[in-house]
Amino acid sequence: MKYCVLLLAFCLIAINSFASDKTTIRIGVQATGTLTWELAVLQGENQAKDLAFQIETHPVATTEAGKIALQSGAVDIIVSDWIWVSRLRSTGSDFTFYPYSTTSGALVVPENSPIHVIKDLKGKRLGIAGGELDKNWLLLQALAQQEQLDLNVSVEKTFGAPPLINEQLKQGRVDAALNYWHFGAKLEAQGYRQVIDGKGILKGLGIQENVPALGYVFKQSWADGHKTALTEFLKASKTAKLLLCSSGPVWKTAIPLIQADDPTTQTKLRQRYCEGNVIQWGIPEQQAAERIYTMLRTVSNNQLTGQSEHLQPGTFWSQN
Numbered sequence: 001m002k003y004c005v006l007l008l009a010f011c012l013i014a015i016n017s018f019a020s021d022k023t024t025i026r027i028g029v030q031a032t033g034t035l036t037w038e039l040a041v042l043q044g045e046n047q048a049k050d051l052a053f054q055i056e057t058h059p060v061a062t063t064e065a066g067k068i069a070l071q072s073g074a075v076d077i078i079v080s081d082w083i084w085v086s087r088l089r090s091t092g093s094d095f096t097f098y099p100y101s102t103t104s105g106a107l108v109v110p111e112n113s114p115i116h117v118i119k120d121l122k123g124k125r126l127g128i129a130g131g132e133l134d135k136n137w138l139l140l141q142a143l144a145q146q147e148q149l150d151l152n153v154s155v156e157k158t159f160g161a162p163p164l165i166n167e168q169l170k171q172g173r174v175d176a177a178l179n180y181w182h183f184g185a186k187l188e189a190q191g192y193r194q195v196i197d198g199k200g201i202l203k204g205l206g207i208q209e210n211v212p213a214l215g216y217v218f219k220q221s222w223a224d225g226h227k228t229a230l231t232e233f234l235k236a237s238k239t240a241k242l243l244l245c246s247s248g249p250v251w252k253t254a255i256p257l258i259q260a261d262d263p264t265t266q267t268k269l270r271q272r273y274c275e276g277n278v279i280q281w282g283i284p285e286q287q288a289a290e291r292i293y294t295m296l297r298t299v300s301n302n303q304l305t306g307q308s309e310h311l312q313p314g315t316f317w318s319q320n
Contacts, residue, residue, distance in 0.1 A: 022054045023229035028066040028075040029057050034101070034182070034273055035079055037254035041240035044253065051236060053229040070095070070217065076226075080217040082289060082315055083135065083296060083305060089312035094220040096317040098234060099212035103276030104198030105129070105136035106184035108169070109176045111193050118144050118196070118204075125156040127165040127174035129183065135213075136178055136198060138299045139292075143204045185272040189265040205295060209288040212278055223317060231319060238278075245274035286316055 029035050043055055058075050060066040066078040071093075082097040089095065109115045115124065118140070128137050144151045151157075158165070158174055162183045169177040169187065176195070177187065188194055196204075198213060216234065223230050243250040251270060260266055290311050297305040 026056045026075045028060040028069045028078040036257045038240040040253050077218045086312045086315045087306045090308040096220045097215040098317045099215045099278045099281050101214045101276035102210045102212050103181045104213035106197040107178050107195040108184045108187045108192045122154045124175040127158045127168045127177040129162040129165045129179040133304045139201045142295050142299050185268045189268040207288050209285045211288050
């Protein structure tokens with residue numbers, strides 16, 4: 001009997017020791033973000049036990065709240081953009097970026113709208129998610145400028161939170177909505193029409209590469225100290241995304257997190273999400289990011305990017 005008790009105690013110690021050997025990765029997560037879908041897959045019973053790291057999720061209410069949590073050291077990773085990373089690096093911070101998704105925003109109109117191309121926005125009312133420095137808005141302006149159209153004077157602008165912009169379009173208070181991709185997808189599922197998305201805007205600006213709009217952001221110093229766990233997490237995250245896009249049963253694990261009850265909306269969200277898969281990430285894409293940076297710097301008059309003429313070295317994390 002004493003032998004059994006000792007054996008049981010030894011096993012419990014061994015199990016606890018093994019669990020404690022796993023690196024804990026603290027991730028700041030918005031409840032409405034697609035990252036929750038992937039984490040649900042990673043934290044599934046069969047997946048989690050095979051991973052050499054454990055995930056500790058920290059809810060953040062907004063994108064800005066996530067940035068504050070990362071900068072304060074409350075979390076290790078958030079999803080954000082490389083423009084913000086470069087701007088921070090120009091002030092001496094050591095944050096760095098690894099791609100997560102190439103999907104960004106979309107310009108959406110009612111199905112029967114006369115708006116079919118950018119120049120059709122002239123004289124129309126445009127709802128814009130975010131503010132004057134929203135990247136989708138800045139790049140749309142750059143594209144319109146190629147057609148000698150100044151959207152700042154040619155359209156009646158309404159800025160607001162993404163849900164508000166969708167409601168403005170539904171109520172007919174704006175003629176078109178420039179919104180984040182998942183809000184655009186929800187409109188499409190209700191019969192609205194996409195005029196152009198973020199990738200289309202970039203292609204119109206001469207950027208043929210699929211440059212990620214969002215990525216995992218973390219400190220370089222933290223990455224250096226947790227390289228094995230981080231590398232495995234990034235690999236597992238990519239696998240989770242591929243499973244969500246290819247496996248019906250795995251996709252069902254994400255449905256309760258989607259905040260959309262009807263199958264049509266769920267299907268459209270899945271389609272747009274999967275279109276954002278990062279297939280290629282290398283020198284061509286990073287050089288294209290530099291060209292996008294220059295455009296954003298010019299259109300925003302340095303307000304978005306800061307004074308730096310170029311993307312800061314180290315903005316993109318290298319696994320080497």
